[in-house]
Amino acid sequence: MRAHTCIDTTARFAQGLGHHVTLVRDAIAAFGPEEMTATFGINAPTCAHAIVTADEFTGALRPTRTGS
Template structure:
């Protein structure tokens, strides 16, 4: 689905959110994961999502390692040399983790976010990252939510205030392929 024009001529993402929430990653996400890494990602290829957010569940044990829903999708299973953050509080990948410390130890200044719950988990992690001084890129067609209104709130109202770049998977992969990481988001 092609993006459409929103208010003020800004591009609005197509409506992929229901598919992600119900069926998991799109084939484009696999392409993103296999794309050559930009400059910062060479040092830390992929900081996997911490244990999926317990905020949508009454019992955080519902999403413990080894339980249904907490396993890695085969297209995104971390490689041996990749760091994985396992625990955090609520909606931010930075809260109750050493993610900020690990990124700074590897001299990583740019973060790229994909994931579930555009208006909570992704939005909160992106805002927190921006406040910590990171360059934040959101991949709009690799971020899902449970409703179109949540997607609209994130991409048309909130993200323009903190994100340095809002791209599609194809746009990001093209930037990486064309520039080999030079000037990448």
């Protein structure tokens, strides 16, 4: 998924539908730094509730219980 097209569009649409939008910065690709700047420096702050790294995202996940 390209940052400034697919990710931006999906994030804006999801936010418009009332969803909480979290973008994982280092799990999104682009063809150049300009695309990442457009996404994270300009567009994402207007529609994302959180912009995190993959480590921050996985660290925030709650462990699931296994067994009884």
